[in-house]
Amino acid sequence: MSNETMTRPWQLVAHREVSTKLRDKTFLGSTGFLLILVLAAVLIPALIAGRSGPDKIAVLDDAGAKVVQTADAIKGGSSYEATRTTDLAAAEQLVTDGDVKAALLPGGNGFVVVGKEKVDTDLQSNLREAVANLGMEQNAAKVGLTPEQLHANTQLREKLLDPGPLPGVVADFVSIGLALIFYVTALGFGMQIAQSVVQEKESRVVEILAAAIPIRALLWGKVIGNTVLALIQIVVIGAASLVGLLATGQADILKVVAPVAGWFVIFFVLGFVALAGLWAVAGSLATRQEDLSSTTMPGQMILMIPFFFSAFAGGGAKEVASFVPIASSMSMPGRMLTGNVPVWQPLLAIVILLLSTVLIVRLGARVYERTLLKTGRRLGYREALALKAT
Template sequence: MNALDRPWVLIAEREVTTKLRDKTFVGSTVVMLLIVIAATILPAVLAGNSGPSKIGVVDESGAKVVQQASTTAGGKGYEVVRLADRSAATKAVTDGDVKAALLPGDDGYVVLGKDHVDSGIESALREAVASVGTAANAAKAGLTPAELHVGTKVQVDLLKPGPLPDVVSQFVNVGLALVFYMTALGFGMMIAQSVVQEKESRVVEILAAAVPIRSLLWGKVLGNTALALGQIVIIAGASLIGLLATDQAAILEVVAPVAGWFVVFFVLGFVALAGLWAVAGSLATRQEDLGSTTLPGQMILMIPFFFSVFAGSSAKTVASFVPIASSMSMPGRMLTEDVPVWQPLVAIALLLAATVLIVRMGARLYERTLLQTGRRLGYREALALERG
């Protein structure tokens, strides 16, 4: 069977090649790629080029504390700068020669800063002072530091542990929902605009004479789905580079198993929405009409997105089973919670059923409205045409 026997393949290839020759589409993809790489790699590069922070000290005990603090500075360490006295330390801090100075105080030490003290430096110095002071006091009492700390350890036991730390899990959850939202919205508008352009230029009449209208619809949906998946792969590749460059490869061990689920939810949700976006384009006769005809599609995307990001745990659980919303909610839940495997399977079954219904309804509306020119049609009118 050749491509002529499958006209939707020709339409899909036409969609892909047209978009790949579109400088705006290629440029936006490149910009997105650069943003993702910069957001993940640039902070690590800047941190790596800055070198260890310099801490001024005026005696040997202060130097010992700073050296101890270096072990808690995330591997970056601190550089000890020997200064003659407090006046020299004050001048070094004021001139910016050192980030801070550690000086003897009435009951321990004083951290001297210019207009503020970096929270990381302050935290590391506090921990180091406590460690060094405890060791000295233990020695005076004839005890080892381990003996002095017997019975003082606190262990955290989580009843419902998530696979990722809270901050990381929330970031990834929002990120997955945002990727689906932005991709579906961006490509959806391109589908609608493409349909209107073909109607305005009368190209659609030529295509409809040579190819079944449903093949036109399937070609657009499948072609843009392939492009959207390609863009997702690019984003994933850029994120992978960023994670490896910033030494966060451990996150991949958690994200990788969910990636396959995300692709399934993405494809089904995108296909359903792509059919609706094509209908939105077929209802319009000019580009100016898209503001009203695409509004339902925008709301179908926007409401579940904000719901999946800002709703409570119970509400997110419910949303993860609602078609379209599940494409944004369920993958995030699988990263942040211990979700039984039956739940994503049920959500996929519901989404698949909804996708089939939406696409079938969209195909019928598309057939009835694509060749309607002269004025914008409403959804109620289009449904009436279908019944007629």
């Protein structure tokens, strides 16, 4: 053991935490599971989209085929394909057998869309618009109007004053994904920290460690060691996402997500360090594994409530949450994906989170020092705060 390690005993504890976890099958298994989950979330939708061809629509004649062709153009192309059939009964049989998505048959003053159990709303809307457009063009031709004259001054274009950096659905998906990564990682590592502390108390190992190095060094070693492990896991997940996006030709998403990912790492580290201190305190308050259900409850709530805010709350609530310590680690990166956030806002949120992390860790260290060697019964947070230093 080097003299430098002896003067910085937290390094020894941190090294022990990292090396132990890297050999732990549970940790490796959970990391592998997250890796598979991320790859599946990126690859499966792209593979499904790549395999699925245009929806087939059964038609009887050229008029029906023209409607399907027009509806496909409205949809953007490669979405609908006309399938010719001989008569109405054959068309309905194709629908019943699931060989076609729907059938477009002549009926009344226009067409009838035939489905098996229901007709897709998007398909029905596009076919209705196509029928209306073709019908108006035919009626206009009877009175001598060209299609261009008929549709003159009828175009509606979209202009966004404050467009988000990603399409809405994609941005929401990635935003929830970032919040979920923080939630799962902080909760998983947090429970491991608390369990590790209790195990050391139950086995009396902590008394040996406390006799050799300062108790505060034990805390810092656990916090820093698990932060390093969490970052390793995040890097692995990020690398998996990168490979998945490049493999599926979604590099455009990567160009937008990559800068936000840098901000996410900063928010993640600060939020995780603050929570790691609280999880260690939760372990020091307990005397056996069964006590953790109550001592870790505050930490679980601190994670759960902000997660639901960041994932499901409205824009105003998310904006407020993005400046609240811990909650900002989940809300601010998501806001930066779904809208144009001025750079001063994440900087201010980081300053607030940094100050809060320092205060939380200092308070946690004080409580940890006073409760770690307390055995015999579980302590409450209020009782722990009232204890005097020994």
